[in-house]
Amino acid sequence: VLARIADVDAVIKAAAPTDYQSVNVASSKIKKTGRALTLNLTENPDILMAIRAAKKESLVVVGFAAETENVVENARAKLERKGLDLCVANQIGEPGAGFASETNRVTFVDARSTEALPLLSKPEVAHRILDRVVMLLNKQEDSPRRH
Numbered sequence: 001v002l003a004r005i006a007d008v009d010a011v012i013k014a015a016a017p018t019d020y021q022s023v024n025v026a027s028s029k030i031k032k033t034g035r036a037l038t039l040n041l042t043e044n045p046d047i048l049m050a051i052r053a054a055k056k057e058s059l060v061v062v063g064f065a066a067e068t069e070n071v072v073e074n075a076r077a078k079l080e081r082k083g084l085d086l087c088v089a090n091q092i093g094e095p096g097a098g099f100a101s102e103t104n105r106v107t108f109v110d111a112r113s114t115e116a117l118p119l120l121s122k123p124e125v126a127h128r129i130l131d132r133v134v135m136l137l138n139k140q141e142d143s144p145r146r147h
Contacts, residue, residue, distance in 0.1 A: 001047055002054055010060040010133050013048055020044060052083035060136045062129065065089040065109075066098070075109040085136050086110050088129060108132060 005011070020041040030037070048063050055061065063084045065075040068091065075089035087109045092098040096119050097105040104125050108115040117128060 002050055005051065005054050005059070006056065009058065009137055010062070011051055012062045012129065012133065013051070013064070015064040015066050018044065046082075048082045048084070055083060058140055060085045060133055060140070062086045062088065062133060066092045068092060072107055072109060072114055075107065076114075079109055079111070086129075086132055088125075 001011070021044050023040040023042050048061070051059075051061055061082075061084050063078060063082055063086075065071070065078050065087050067074045067089060071089050071091045075087040078084065079087040088106050089109055090097055090104055090106045094105060096103045102122060103119050104122050105119045106117050106125055108117070108128075117125070120128070
């Protein structure tokens, strides 16, 4: 991602499949012993934070926040912490939304506003995200700092 960042106008970063990884990876199957097993975990690298550090002024960065509570508040905090232009948030586990569904209900959070979208098909959500990215890119082209 970082090797190509200078060549793109926008980055849409999918949610991380996992925030943590095992410190010690077993070389073979771990057999049952009848005792409890303790796993030591470490955080995976935060690619969005690395993008923020390398971000060129004109780059539009979109991140996602899959939340179980305080959806908008957590998405806004992520937007600010990671220097995003848009955070697409959804409450996982909500009926008709999230991972195991053909539909989703998301909220767009940016520096100035919050827009809750209705329940939509996932392809329609993707189109709405792309529409917002185009809008953000067009705003940058109109910005005096771009000229």
